[in-house]
Amino acid sequence: MKKLEQLYEGKAKKVFATEDPNVVIVDYKDDATAFNGIKKGTITGKGVINNRMSNHIMRKLEAEGIPTHLIEELSERETAVKKVTIVPLEVIVRNISAGSFAKRYGVEEGIVFDEPTIEFSYKNDDLGDPLMNAYHAAALKLATWAEINQIKDYAFRINTLLKGFLKSVGIDLVDFKLEFGKIADGQIVLADEISPDTCRLWDETTHEKLDKDRFRRDMGGVEDAYQEVMRRLMGDK
Numbered sequence: 359m360k361k362l363e364q365l366y367e368g369k370a371k372k373v374f375a376t377e378d379p380n381v382v383i384v385d386y387k388d389d390a391t392a393f394n395g396i397k398k399g400t401i402t403g404k405g406v407i408n409n410r411m412s413n414h415i416m417r418k419l420e421a422e423g424i425p426t427h428l429i430e431e432l433s434e435r436e437t438a439v440k441k442v443t444i445v446p447l448e449v450i451v452r453n454i455s456a457g458s459f460a461k462r463y464g465v466e467e468g469i470v471f472d473e474p475t476i477e478f479s480y481k482n483d484d485l486g487d488p489l490m491n492a493y494h495a496a497a498l499k500l501a502t503w504a505e506i507n508q509i510k511d512y513a514f515r516i517n518t519l520l521k522g523f524l525k526s527v528g529i530d531l532v533d534f535k536l537e538f539g540k541i542a543d544g545q546i547v548l549a550d551e552i553s554p555d556t557c558r559l560w561d562e563t564t565h566e567k568l569d570k571d572r573f574r575r576d577m578g579g580v581e582d583a584y585q586e587v588m589r590r591l592m593g594d595k
């Protein structure tokens with residue numbers, strides 16, 4: 359598959375056109391940002407890990423009946439995916455309190471919820487991705503009610519599956535962010551990535567952070583933490 363012109367460059371990935379109008383190639387970078395782009399840095403090797411890990415997880419989700427944008431891993435950093443129109447919502451599922459949830463509600467990190475929670479943010483950098491409920495999303499026509507309900511259903515199913523995959527390798531899934539897109543026929547599919555950039559992952563015994571919080575909070579050992587998650591999830595594959 360041939361890479362044609364660059365369509366877009368985001369914080370962590372570039373997207374290229376191909377000869378097929380329904381297929382694009384994503385190219386994962388080592389660039390890392392946090393706090394809506396205010397903190398910038400590099401996590402060496404992150405692009406390779408996120409590309410491989412996200413594809414691995416999406417293949418497993420596909421096998422469990424979740425439709426995703428994944429077509430084919432092309433190289434260490436490049437993957438062919440279905441071209442989608444992104445639904446401009448960040449969909450966040452939480453199992454344990456952390457990050458902005460803990461801050462917003464004035465609670466400590468680490469409270470294990472009886473049931474997972476879901477929330478949306480409006481994907482809009484200029485506005486700082488404001489929190490938004492489903493009625494707001496419907497009012498702004500960011501998605502139809504049928505699409506919102508489909509997204510919620512997929513998000514909770516993905517949580518159950520992902521929590522299971524990670525628990526089996528000694529990792530607790532604290533929270534994560536998903537993005538969904540619409541393919542040409544109108545079907546909603548899981549898009550973007552699932553990686554230590556977009557999930558909070560804690561070792562189940564030591565509670566050590568194995569995710570981007572190490573970068574956000576200048577804790578060091580970021581590269582090793584990403585490597586460790588990949589090693590546990592994918593072995594030597």
Ligand code: UDP
Pocket residue numbers: 448450456457458459487533534535555556557558570
């Ligand atoms: N997240 C993300 N991209 C964002 C915001 C959040 O991938 O733009 C992920 C983040 O890594 C965490 C989860 O979504 O796993 C919940 O993040 P939270 O709302 O607590 O915000 P944060 O503390 O990251 O600002």
